[in-house]
Amino acid sequence: MNPTFHSLGAPAPVVARLEARGIVHPSPVQALALPDALAGRDVCGKAPTGSGKTIAFAIPLVARLHGGRAQPKRPRGLVLVPTRELAAQVAAEVRDLAGPKGPSVATFYGGVGFGDQLRALRRGVDIAVACPGRLADLVQRGEIRLDDVGFVVIDEADRMADMGFLPVVRTLLDGVRPDRQTLLFSATLDGDVDVLVRHYQRQPVRHEVAGDVDAPQNRHIFWKTDGAERVDLAAEVVNREWPAVVFTRTKHGADRLVKQLTTRGVSAAAIHGDRSQAQRDRALAAFVSGRVQALVATDVAARGIHVDDVAAVVHYDLPGSEKDYVHRSGRTGRAGAAGIVVSLIDRTLAPAGEDLQRKLGFERRLHRPDIAALADKTHDAQPAPAGATSTIAKSKPRPNTAPSRTRRRRRA
Numbered sequence: 001m002n003p004t005f006h007s008l009g010a011p012a013p014v015v016a017r018l019e020a021r022g023i024v025h026p027s028p029v030q031a032l033a034l035p036d037a038l039a040g041r042d043v044c045g046k047a048p049t050g051s052g053k054t055i056a057f058a059i060p061l062v063a064r065l066h067g068g069r070a071q072p073k074r075p076r077g078l079v080l081v082p083t084r085e086l087a088a089q090v091a092a093e094v095r096d097l098a099g100p101k102g103p104s105v106a107t108f109y110g111g112v113g114f115g116d117q118l119r120a121l122r123r124g125v126d127i128a129v130a131c132p133g134r135l136a137d138l139v140q141r142g143e144i145r146l147d148d149v150g151f152v153v154i155d156e157a158d159r160m161a162d163m164g165f166l167p168v169v170r171t172l173l174d175g176v177r178p179d180r181q182t183l184l185f186s187a188t189l190d191g192d193v194d195v196l197v198r199h200y201q202r203q204p205v206r207h208e209v210a211g212d213v214d215a216p217q218n219r220h221i222f223w224k225t226d227g228a229e230r231v232d233l234a235a236e237v238v239n240r241e242w243p244a245v246v247f248t249r250t251k252h253g254a255d256r257l258v259k260q261l262t263t264r265g266v267s268a269a270a271i272h273g274d275r276s277q278a279q280r281d282r283a284l285a286a287f288v289s290g291r292v293q294a295l296v297a298t299d300v301a302a303r304g305i306h307v308d309d310v311a312a313v314v315h316y317d318l319p320g321s322e323k324d325y326v327h328r329s330g331r332t333g334r335a336g337a338a339g340i341v342v343s344l345i346d347r348t349l350a351p352a353g354e355d356l357q358r359k360l361g362f363e364r365r366l367h368r369p370d371i372a373a374l375a376d377k378t379h380d381a382q383p384a385p386a387g388a389t390s391t392i393a394k395s396k397p398r399p400n401t402a403p404s405r406t407r408r409r410r411r412a
Contacts, residue, residue: 027052
């Protein structure tokens with residue numbers, strides 16, 4: 001018998017809000033983590049992107065902070081995330097579960113002015129969803145104190161480690177209540193992330209969710225291209241499989257590619273670190289609503305944007321590492337649907353492309369581009385011969401999300 005959120009101990013008002021969105025049964029990570037988190041224990045969760053971690057920590061966060069109100073500049077709960085976009089999405093989920101009478105929620109991240117954030121703090125915020133850099137600035141200015149924080153969530157801990165945030169994260173955690181409850185979620189739990197587990201959690205219950213072998217698998221296609229044809233190929237892929245996220249290595253490259261795709265009849269918007277927060281918000285909103293076919297992004301979006309129904313990911317530029325490939329590719333294949341991941345590898349970078357395939361556990365083989373291959377599996381990357389080690393989880397557990405808009409996948 002499948003558990004329900006009610007049977008796991010979630011408060012009735014929260015269960016009702018989930019059911020109103022069509023969410024009745026918890027995902028694996030939610031089923032594992034919720035009983036311990038609701039009981040007040042520290043939880044260390046390892047699960048891939050798209051597995052429903054936000055709801056897994058949002059329910060106990062809302063439940064345990066229900067009742068009472070924060071004093072000005074002294075939040076009672078803290079969620080640390082690596083990117084602005086993820087902060088906004090987490091805050092929206094927490095607000096939805098909290099409802100109008102639940103704990104108040106506000107976001108704190110850079111790229112915007114301090115005004116609204118300072119006003120929120122001076123009114124009193126129960127739950128602060130923050131990026132480490134901006135939160136550290138506010139602490140230094142004396143605009144926020146963390147010694148009333150009794151519930152901490154560290155989300156996407158491995159991404160924060162990759163971005164160099166862990167020294168700041170540790171400084172912030174040193175400032176919260178010593179008797180806090182701490183939940184940590186990450187796709188990996190080794191290295192620097194393990195340092196956080198050992199130093200900032202007390203006898204945590206560890207839960208791990210691997211890829212579900214019954215879940216649909218993303219298709220991975222590697223094409224060896226001439227530099228001059230990459231833009232045309234990217235445009236053709238997006239026109240066939242959209243909405244799509246297209247990744248470039250540089251900010252300038254993202255802006256240039258948006259213009260090039262537009263001239264080829266593909267609607268696109270850019271998102272990267274040099275865009276203002278308002279520009280990033282507008283680009284993401286246009287993408288989610290379907291007003292643009294492609295979101296052209298640098299790696300700032302690889303872990304910070306969680307959007308269901310992305311039909312394809314295009315690696316216009318090679319990722320810096322196999323880990324970056326996995327993070328980028330995780331933007332598709334969510335909500336139980338298989339996605340397509342296409343890598344456009346300039347022939348001068350063919351050795352690097354084949355090395356990436358080897359590290360990912362695929363056969364080292366690049367195909368010539370063939371748009372027709374998007375409709376079948378002719379050019380799909382194949383597993384490496386027996387004995388090779390694969391480092392990419394090619395399937396994702398089905399996340400627990402409400403029914404969403406119909407995918408606008410176009411096929412010729």
